Amino acid sequence: MTAVQIDGKAFAAKLREKIGEKAAAFTDKTGRKAGLAVVLVGEDPASQVYVRSKGKATVAAGMESFEYRLPADTPQDELVALVRKLNADDAVDGILVQLPLPKNLDEKAVIAEIDPDKDVDGITPTNAGRLVLGMDALVSCTPLGCTMILKDMLGDLSGMDAVVVGRSILFGKPMAQLLLAENCTVTMAHSRTRNLPEVLRRADIVVAAVGVPFLIKGDWLKSGAIVLDGGINRLDPEPGEEKGRIVGDVAFDEAVGHVRAITPVPGGVGATTIAVLLRNTIVAAYRNAGLGDPEGL
Numbered sequence: 315m316t317a318v319q320i321d322g323k324a325f326a327a328k329l330r331e332k333i334g335e336k337a338a339a340f341t342d343k344t345g346r347k348a349g350l351a352v353v354l355v356g357e358d359p360a361s362q363v364y365v366r367s368k369g370k371a372t373v374a375a376g377m378e379s380f381e382y383r384l385p386a387d388t389p390q391d392e393l394v395a396l397v398r399k400l401n402a403d404d405a406v407d408g409i410l411v412q413l414p415l416p417k418n419l420d421e422k423a424v425i426a427e428i429d430p431d432k433d434v435d436g437i438t439p440t441n442a443g444r445l446v447l448g449m450d451a452l453v454s455c456t457p458l459g460c461t462m463i464l465k466d467m468l469g470d471l472s473g474m475d476a477v478v479v480g481r482s483i484l485f486g487k488p489m490a491q492l493l494l495a496e497n498c499t500v501t502m503a504h505s506r507t508r509n510l511p512e513v514l515r516r517a518d519i520v521v522a523a524v525g526v527p528f529l530i531k532g533d534w535l536k537s538g539a540i541v542l543d544g545g546i547n548r549l550d551p552e553p554g555e556e557k558g559r560i561v562g563d564v565a566f567d568e569a570v571g572h573v574r575a576i577t578p579v580p581g582g583v584g585a586t587t588i589a590v591l592l593r594n595t596i597v598a599a600y601r602n603a604g605l606g607d608p609e610g611l
């Protein structure tokens with residue numbers, strides 16, 4: 315059996331169409347465009363991949379994009395002052411501070427400054443709490459995109475065995491909560507997990523984001539598993555390449571032969587992240603303007 319390759323780009327294109335309609339309706343109702351502010355400090359490689367395409371997609375959806383690129387040695391108080399300015403700015407509906415921040419900055423303290431109702435990454439303590447408690451939360455984009463893909467493909471996820479590999483605040487933790495809310499039996503695996511192959515072999519759903527290229531081998535996955543690969547790893551350049559290839563956490567070529575479905579990298583879950591970010595921005599904009607939730611997103 316050869317797996318279905320889940321097309322993240324096509325999924326994102328469908329979502330972006332709906333978002334474009336909601337963004338236009340928002341402008342009609344309020345007389346302004348929904349706005350997304352992105353803050354990038356320093357030069358993390360995964361973040362560079364992200365920023366490249368994000369500004370363009372925001373404008374294409376009929377929203378406004380505000381970009382702040384700060385040097386790696388930006389002092390804490392300067393970054394906090396910027397976040398507070400964006401919190402107070404009525405043209406800004408969503409704020410995204412790219413992670414990880416350079417080591418000299420206190421990441422948790424910066425995150426805690428973001429207005430939870432503009433926190434389109436769902437990383438503030440308030441949104442993390444809302445998610446766990448089953449309240450209306452803004453939720454991290456890649457896990458939300460993964461959940462949308464799974465529900466689109468499978469409908470009901472009740473009772474399925476899901477293994478999440480990685481426990482980051484942007485991916486693993488919210489991913490596990492979302493799967494739990496969909497009634498999966500969730501196992502969280504991470505760098506200290508003993509015998510990862512054995513843990514993975516029982517999984518109907520595998521979701522990975524650990525940042526280790528090809529960590530998960532094909533024969534660790536049961537045939538029939540659905541595999542969502544959130545890894546974004548840049549390999550060293552091969553001779554003749556200028557930049558190394560971007561690859562995931564799963565040994566795709568091995569896995570594709572016997573799982574039921576798998577997302578490629580690139581073109582898989584990463585390709586949905588930006589569309590979900592725009593979705594979160596529009597949701598935040600509607601809620602904060604007192605318009606309620608936009609329907610159908």
Ligand SMILES: Nc1nc(=O)c2c([nH]1)NC[C@@H]1CN(c3ccc(C(=O)N[C@@H](CCC(=O)O)C(=O)O)cc3)C=[N+]21
Binds near residue numbers: 361363455579581588
């Ligand atoms: N606060 C915060 N939130 C994030 O969501 C966040 C972050 N920080 N820091 C960096 C990582 C990385 N990330 C990506 C999102 C989309 C693509 C993406 O568009 N990928 C496409 C294109 C890849 C390419 O251009 O080769 C794909 O996978 O097909 C990549 C990477 C979000 N991140």
